[in-house]
Amino acid sequence: MAEKSRSRNKRLQLKDFKVDALLEITHTINSNCTVDVLLDLYRRILEKDLGIEKLVLYAHQGKWHAILQFGVEGDPPDVEDTAAFQSTSGMTFGLARGGTESFDVVIPVTNDDIPIAYILVGDKEEDKVGTSPVIKHMKFIQTITNVVLVAIQNKRLAEENLRQARISKELELAAEMQSLLVPNSLPQDEHFDVSAVYKPHQQVGGDYYDFIELKDGRVMFCTADVSGKGVSAAFLMSNFQAYLMAIFKYMDLGLQEVVHNLNERVMSSAMGEKYITLFIGTFDRTTRKLNYINCGHNPPVLIHPNGQAEQLSLGSIGLGMFEEIPRIQEGQLTLDPGSMVICYTDGLVEQENSAQEEFGIERLTTLGREHINANAELVNVHILKSFNDFRGDEPFVDDTALLTCKFL
Numbered sequence: 001m002a003e004k005s006r007s008r009n010k011r012l013q014l015k016d017f018k019v020d021a022l023l024e025i026t027h028t029i030n031s032n033c034t035v036d037v038l039l040d041l042y043r044r045i046l047e048k049d050l051g052i053e054k055l056v057l058y059a060h061q062g063k064w065h066a067i068l069q070f071g072v073e074g075d076p077p078d079v080e081d082t083a084a085f086q087s088t089s090g091m092t093f094g095l096a097r098g099g100t101e102s103f104d105v106v107i108p109v110t111n112d113d114i115p116i117a118y119i120l121v122g123d124k125e126e127d128k129v130g131t132s133p134v135i136k137h138m139k140f141i142q143t144i145t146n147v148v149l150v151a152i153q154n155k156r157l158a159e160e161n162l163r164q165a166r167i168s169k170e171l172e173l174a175a176e177m178q179s180l181l182v183p184n185s186l187p188q189d190e191h192f193d194v195s196a197v198y199k200p201h202q203q204v205g206g207d208y209y210d211f212i213e214l215k216d217g218r219v220m221f222c223t224a225d226v227s228g229k230g231v232s233a234a235f236l237m238s239n240f241q242a243y244l245m246a247i248f249k250y251m252d253l254g255l256q257e258v259v260h261n262l263n264e265r266v267m268s269s270a271m272g273e274k275y276i277t278l279f280i281g282t283f284d285r286t287t288r289k290l291n292y293i294n295c296g297h298n299p300p301v302l303i304h305p306n307g308q309a310e311q312l313s314l315g316s317i318g319l320g321m322f323e324e325i326p327r328i329q330e331g332q333l334t335l336d337p338g339s340m341v342i343c344y345t346d347g348l349v350e351q352e353n354s355a356q357e358e359f360g361i362e363r364l365t366t367l368g369r370e371h372i373n374a375n376a377e378l379v380n381v382h383i384l385k386s387f388n389d390f391r392g393d394e395p396f397v398d399d400t401a402l403l404t405c406k407f408l
Helices: 002-030 035-049 138-181 230-250 255-270 360-370 376-391
Strands: 054-061 063-070 091-094 100-103 105-111 114-122 192-199 207-213 218-226 276-284 289-295 301-303 309-311 331-334 339-344 400-407
Touching (some): 100 114, 114 138, 192 207, 218 339, 230 276, 339 376
Antiparallel strands (some): 218 276, 289 331
16 A cells, blocks of 8 residues: 555655646746757756657758757768658657667647657667656656747747848938939039939849049049848948049049049948959040049940940959059040940849840940930830840849930
8 A cells, every 4th residue: 555655755856856847947938048048958858858769859850850969979970861750769860970879759749730840769788677768758758748849949930020120221221321322413514314223132132333424524424233132232332432422522533543532431431351353434525535443343335326336445453453453454445425334233133034044234235325315304105115024024133223324
């Protein structure tokens, strides 16, 4: 009778322990602890309290990866195929540091009938006397593992949601900053006709264009694109734009000096982590001279009134690639009345259609030839219509900036 009473008391104590263990796990989860703290508690319950001698806990992270282990010498390998876990009679695998490790039981853990973990458990001594704690507590091990793994999944999902929210806010801020780079209006007179379009992509980059009148009767126009995305790219381009405006407002420099100064500015701001491609040109109303430098940017297309076309590609490497630009070639041309320059960023010509063909500079050149007699705004309308027809349902690959300048 006394023996039965002791046995019953022992069962009640074990039951109370399991309830207390579940309550402790629940309390730890609700206290918003880290994953490491939760796994440490899980390990203590299994190893110290239940007497499990060796265990590997696999969870899916692209592959089946061991997120916890004890009683095992070496590193358990990642597992790609769940078939490796299908045997309930045990499992043996090679360790990353050599040797093998055997386990008595593989316990699957599911959530909504989907495997979320596999527990490999075993005893260190094969001929151990008495019932193995693995067998004795298998159902409980499965239960607490399910609770712990679901909590870890929920925590990681919450962290991912927060990360996505931060990214969304960052992109929203960057889009606002980027919109400030785009001029609200462009100058017009009897010497030039200018029109520009900016189509933002869902990921914010650092496209920029401008067309401004200078004090000496010339005009300056440019397009630029910063490498990378997000707020850092928008900040760099904003800084670049302000410095470019300051150069033309307060300094009297030739284009090559302008480019050297801009390169120093980009290097000091980006510390070699980003660079900017730039096309910059000046047009003199009196002499009709176009001077330009292309710093690694997509070459604008110059369409002459007779339909001949050329690409404005002379220049240098991108800004911020090296502390000193080794060589700069400055282009100079005389533009006949009716000449047109189409400047753009890579989102236009690198856009692909469903056949994975790029829109390309040749298609852009053909459109320029076909509409050489139209005004700048109408030219852009035709280009964008052709661009959207070509793109179809394919997503935008990048921001698209388009600046068309007709010199009358």
